[in-house]
Amino acid sequence: QILERVQAFFNNTTSIHENGHSIQATGVLHGRSVVITAGPTREAIDPVRYLSNYSSGKMGFALAAAAVKAGASVTLVAGPCQLATPAHVTRVDVVSALDMQQAVSEHIAHCDIFIGCAAVADFRPVQVAQQKMKKQQDHDHMAIELVKNPDILAWVATQSPTPFTVGFAAETNEVAKYARDKLERKGIQLIVANDVSDATIGFNSDNNAVTVYWPEGEKAFATSTKESLAENLVTLIAEHYKNFKKQ
Amino acid sequence: QILERVQAFFNNTTSIHENGHSIQATGVLHGRSVVITAGPTREAIDPVRYLSNYSSGKMGFALAAAAVKAGASVTLVAGPCQLATPAHVTRVDVVSALDMQQAVSEHIAHCDIFIGCAAVADFRPVQVAQQKMKKQQDHDHMAIELVKNPDILAWVATQSPTPFTVGFAAETNEVAKYARDKLERKGIQLIVANDVSDATIGFNSDNNAVTVYWPEGEKAFATSTKESLAENLVTLIAEHYKNFKKQ
Numbered sequence: 001q002i003l004e005r006v007q008a009f010f011n012n013t014t015s016i017h018e019n020g021h022s023i024q025a026t027g028v029l030h031g032r033s034v035v036i037t038a039g040p041t042r043e044a045i046d047p048v049r050y051l052s053n054y055s056s057g058k059m060g061f062a063l064a065a066a067a068v069k070a071g072a073s074v075t076l077v078a079g080p081c082q083l084a085t086p087a088h089v090t091r092v093d094v095v096s097a098l099d100m101q102q103a104v105s106e107h108i109a110h111c112d113i114f115i116g117c118a119a120v121a122d123f124r125p126v127q128v129a130q131q132k133m134k135k136q137q138d139h140d141h142m143a144i145e146l147v148k149n150p151d152i153l154a155w156v157a158t159q160s161p162t163p164f165t166v167g168f169a170a171e172t173n174e175v176a177k178y179a180r181d182k183l184e185r186k187g188i189q190l191i192v193a194n195d196v197s198d199a200t201i202g203f204n205s206d207n208n209a210v211t212v213y214w215p216e217g218e219k220a221f222a223t224s225t226k227e228s229l230a231e232n233l234v235t236l237i238a239e240h241y242k243n244f245k246k247q
Numbered sequence: 248q249i250l251e252r253v254q255a256f257f258n259n260t261t262s263i264h265e266n267g268h269s270i271q272a273t274g275v276l277h278g279r280s281v282v283i284t285a286g287p288t289r290e291a292i293d294p295v296r297y298l299s300n301y302s303s304g305k306m307g308f309a310l311a312a313a314a315v316k317a318g319a320s321v322t323l324v325a326g327p328c329q330l331a332t333p334a335h336v337t338r339v340d341v342v343s344a345l346d347m348q349q350a351v352s353e354h355i356a357h358c359d360i361f362i363g364c365a366a367v368a369d370f371r372p373v374q375v376a377q378q379k380m381k382k383q384q385d386h387d388h389m390a391i392e393l394v395k396n397p398d399i400l401a402w403v404a405t406q407s408p409t410p411f412t413v414g415f416a417a418e419t420n421e422v423a424k425y426a427r428d429k430l431e432r433k434g435i436q437l438i439v440a441n442d443v444s445d446a447t448i449g450f451n452s453d454n455n456a457v458t459v460y461w462p463e464g465e466k467a468f469a470t471s472t473k474e475s476l477a478e479n480l481v482t483l484i485a486e487h488y489k490n491f492k493k494q
Contacts, residue, residue: 045298047419047443047444048300048301048302048366048417048419048443048450049298049299049300049368050298050299050300050301051292051296051297051298052296052297052299053295053296053297054295054297055295082329119295121296123389126388131419131420131444132417132418132419132420132443134425139395140394140395141373141392141393141394141395142370142393143390143391143392143393144390144391144393145388145390146388146389146390146391147387147388148386148387148388170295170379171379172294172295172378172379173378173379178381196294196295196379197294203295
């Protein structure tokens with residue numbers, strides 16, 4: 001931890017000098033520690049096959065860059081995605097939901113804000129075959145038995161002290177209904193909802209349009225680049241964080 | 248088809264001039280048409296989730312480049328992978344095994360050599376949900392019902408005229424046994440087997456080591472870069488192709 005603080009100090013110092021001005025010292029998240037998850041998770045079926053989803057990680061990586069720009073110390077827990085690590089971000093690569101939960105638990109203790117942007121697989125195969133499963137010549141059908149993964153977002157929201165917790169909801173229908181339900185059920189502070197049935201925004205697009213919900217209100221953001229949207233989301237998160245009492 | 252031939256002619260002419268010498272006019276596959284499949288396939292579960300495998304596509308893309316260098320006209324049918332298309336290769340991007348079969352069927356008619364390097368998913372979900380499947384709060388388990396995908400390699404080997412057909416076998420155990428079984432069962436000319444349980448070679452590595460089997464013999468290739476191995480494999484394929492009678 002001492003090492004981490006020393007590194008964080010020098011990272012901050014370095015970037016202030018690099019930028020030639022002190023964005024970080026005056027940023028809306030100056031001095032705050034933020035943990036962000038991003039990308040998909042992969043759930044192994046056997047040594048060659050897996051279950052996953054279309055999350056590209058772009059939104060989470062853009063949020064990490066925006067949080068650094070706002071002065072935060074950022075840890076990015078990333079599922080498998082082919083993206084460059086934003087400057088001054090501490091990146092922890094993981095594969096499965098269980099890996100991601102482990103990495104989050106190791107970094108959550110001193111974190112002020114947690115943003116769960118990863119598309120964590122809801123289920124994983126009950127058994128991971130140690131050898132590649134062979135097709136049976138006489139079987140045209142098979143089934144993969146799945147068991148529910150831990151809910152990382154809900155778990156973070158039950159920790160004490162609880163960080164300010166932001167979730168994401170990628171939905172294809174009844175977006176507002178599912179998002180408000182998720183906000184309440186998980187006991188988190190903000191939820192960012194997007195409609196992934198629209199291919200021009202969402203998973204693999206460079207653009208996104210979202211609506212953010214909280215218990216007393218909501219705010220819609222029109223389609224923009226994920227970088228621009230990330231900066232607006234960080235500003236909104238910082239505004240709500242100011243009135244948040246750690247419990 | 249006329250358009251394709253004209254394009255192929257100009258592609259060939261261009262590369263001869265570009266290289267400043269006539270590799271292609273004297274290459275071991277000069278004038279031959281080669282179709283190569285590469286990468287994984289993705290089998291949709293619902294609008295956000297899919298089944299896939301760890302194939303990176305590197306080996307198939309290296310084979311496409313090596314076949315061009317040997318003078319062939321090359322069509323590369325590629326599953327989802329983030330690789331640049333080698334020069335002078337006609338690339339057809341696909342997602343699922345059914346897409347891949349469709350693309351192969353459209354390009355196989357006048358092809359002399361077919362190399363099935365893709366890691367085609369053996370099974371796909373029986374039903375693709377039109378909306379994102381929701382977790383049921385009271386269900387900790389679920390199952391995905393799967394149905395067998397078409398066997399593209401075996402299908403190609405039953406076409407008339409039959410191209411010289413090369414398969415790949417990615418195995419984690421009893422590699423030689425499964426490879427020889429696959430060679431015979433599918434009625435193909437060569438099979439290239441590698442042991443993907445060794446992380447230093449295989450799926451996402453830049454290196455590979457394989458053993459090639461044919462009915463009367465076999466040849467082992469020690470670990471080398473996929474580019475170097477691809478050139479050796481193309482040479483071996485061209486030697487065997489010389490004695491192949493189209494049926």
